[in-house]
Amino acid sequence: KAGVTQTPRYLIKTRGQQVTLSCSPISGHRSVSWYQQTPGQGLQFLFEYFSETQRNKGNFPGRFSGRQFSNSRSEMNVSTLELGDSALYLCASRKDRAYEQYFGPGTRLTVT
Amino acid sequence: DAKTTQPPSMDCAEGRAANLPCNHSTISGNEYVYWYRQIHSQGPQYIIHGLKNNETNEMASLIITEDRKSSTLILPHATLRDTAVYYCIVRLHSNTGNQFYFGTGTSLTVIP
Numbered sequence: 001k002a003g004v005t006q007t008p009r010y011l012i013k014t015r016g017q018q019v020t021l022s023c024s025p026i027s028g029h030r031s032v033s034w035y036q037q038t039p040g041q042g043l044q045f046l047f048e049y050f051s052e053t054q055r056n057k058g059n060f061p062g063r064f065s066g067r068q069f070s071n072s073r074s075e076m077n078v079s080t081l082e083l084g085d086s087a088l089y090l091c092a093s094r095k096d097r098a099y100e101q102y103f104g105p106g107t108r109l110t111v112t
Numbered sequence: 113d114a115k116t117t118q119p120p121s122m123d124c125a126e127g128r129a130a131n132l133p134c135n136h137s138t139i140s141g142n143e144y145v146y147w148y149r150q151i152h153s154q155g156p157q158y159i160i161h162g163l164k165n166n167e168t169n170e171m172a173s174l175i176i177t178e179d180r181k182s183s184t185l186i187l188p189h190a191t192l193r194d195t196a197v198y199y200c201i202v203r204l205h206s207n208t209g210n211q212f213y214f215g216t217g218t219s220l221t222v223i224p
Contacts, residue, residue, distance in 0.1 A: 004155070033211070033212075035214075042214060042215070042216060043150075043156070043199075043214035044214075045211050045212065045213065048211060056211045058211070088153075090155050090156070092155070092156075099144070099146070099161050099205060100158035100161070101158065101212070102158065103155030103156045103157065104155050105154060105155055106153075106154075106155055
């Protein structure tokens with residue numbers, strides 16, 4: 001069974017640009033969550049989508065947004081990039097009512 | 113979610129049992145204890161979870177004290193590949209939300 005996949009794996013952007021990251025969950029998983037990981041703040045929850053609806057949202061500015069498609073694939077978008085947005089962005093998927101969530105390998109975003 | 117306290121780092125000799133403690137003195141009756149680990153530059157990996165009883169799976173054992181105020185994750189025969197940051201998370205199991213708060217975890221180093 002294929003795991004959670006994220007594309008691209010690495011990305012370099014310039015301040016002020018925007019970026020879109022993609023996540024394909026494990027087949028059959030309808031919940032997709034996004035996390036940001038930085039050395040200073042650790043792993044922080046961004047948002048969760050379930051059946052194309054945002055179900056939970058962390059404490060991030062509106063520049064961070066996401067969406068989920070009918071096939072459960074999800075994208076997150078960061079507009080007007082700042083240097084502090086440099087981070088590893090992780091996606092996790094979960095089956096309905098399951099206890100465990102499965103993480104992808106992450107997208108390493110560098111903002112210069 | 114209840115706050116957890118973990119030692120920042122631990123060492124363990126290869127082949128020996130690794131015992132990782134976690135304090136969660138404010139845990140409520142319905143909150144579960146989850147353990148995840150993150151090997152360098154990879155996404156976190158689910159290990160195990162429990163409510164009241166001790167649990168064991170192919171990866172580890174989880175021992176929860178009778179008063180549920182602390183728990184210990186046991187890796188019975190640590191290998192070099194178990195070197196990782198281990199996160200103890202306490203939260204309610206929710207069918208409608210998947211928001212996990214990861215703390216700073218314990219950095220486990222398995223020594224040859």
